[in-house]
Amino acid sequence: KAGVTQTPRYLIKTRGQQVTLSCSPISGHRSVSWYQQTPGQGLQFLFEYFSETQRNKGNFPGRFSGRQFSNSRSEMNVSTLELGDSALYLCASSLGLGGDLNTEAFFGQGTRLTVV
Amino acid sequence: GESVGLHLPTLSVQEGDNSIINCAYSNSASDYFIWYKQESGKGPQFIIDIRSNMDKRQGQRVTVLLNKTVKHLSLQIAATQPGDSAVYFCAEKLGTSYGKLTFGQGTILTVHP
Numbered sequence: 302k303a304g305v306t307q308t309p310r311y312l313i314k315t316r317g318q319q320v321t322l323s324c325s326p327i328s329g330h331r332s333v334s335w336y337q338q339t340p341g342q343g344l345q346f347l348f349e350y351f352s353e354t355q356r357n358k359g360n361f362p363g364r365f366s367g368r369q370f371s372n373s374r375s376e377m378n379v380s381t382l383e384l385g386d387s388a389l390y391l392c393a394s395s396l397g398l399g400g401d402l403n404t405e406a407f408f409g410q411g412t413r414l415t416v417v
Numbered sequence: 418g419e420s421v422g423l424h425l426p427t428l429s430v431q432e433g434d435n436s437i438i439n440c441a442y443s444n445s446a447s448d449y450f451i452w453y454k455q456e457s458g459k460g461p462q463f464i465i466d467i468r469s470n471m472d473k474r475q476g477q478r479v480t481v482l483l484n485k486t487v488k489h490l491s492l493q494i495a496a497t498q499p500g501d502s503a504v505y506f507c508a509e510k511l512g513t514s515y516g517k518l519t520f521g522q523g524t525i526l527t528v529h530p
Contacts, residue, residue: 346518369479406518
């Protein structure tokens with residue numbers, strides 16, 4: 302079956318602009334999580350969506366937002382970009398069934414965002 | 418100001434050796450632990466997981482050990498191959514935190530032929 306698909310793979314934006322990243326989860330998966338990966342901070346959790354609802358959020362400013370559609374596809378948006386937002390943004394999908402710890406998360410290849 | 422880059426621990430081994438990668442996790446209440454492998458230009462790939470009520474789990478060529486007393490996790494790779502060269506991350510999850518994973522800093526494994 303198809304894996305997690307993230308688009309675009311690479312993106313260059315200017316400070317102050319906004320950006321939207323897209324993630325298509327594995328078919329049948331209802332949970333989508335987003336992570337930011339940087340050399341300075343490593344992998345950090347941004348937020349998670351399940352059935353179109355945000356059910357968990359990391360410690361990021363309000364400039365970072367997301368949403369999930371009825372087909373489980375998810376988008377994340379970063380407004381008023383800063384140089385420090387340059388990172389690899391990873392999306393992970395899982396079945397997301399409540400109470401089941403062993404819901405393996407499958408990651409996409411990420412979107413490499415460069416802010417100049 | 419400038420951010421200080423993480424200085425990832427590194428492990429260099431010869432092909433065929435066994436590798437042990439260590440991880441100290443942060444939350445004693447975490448219920449579930451996972452090891453991921455990340456190759457250059459790719460997203461993390463699941464290797465093996467373990468629940469907090471276990472202390473050992475084996476997979477194909479890999480074994481994960483969990484020591485809750487000292488909040489330590491290790492990944493053992495038997496007969497390491499050049500294709501095992503990657504960055505390895507441990508991750509922890511609380512049962513109440515749905516899909517949120519908290520990742521360790523990672524270890525760079527280099528396997529020399």
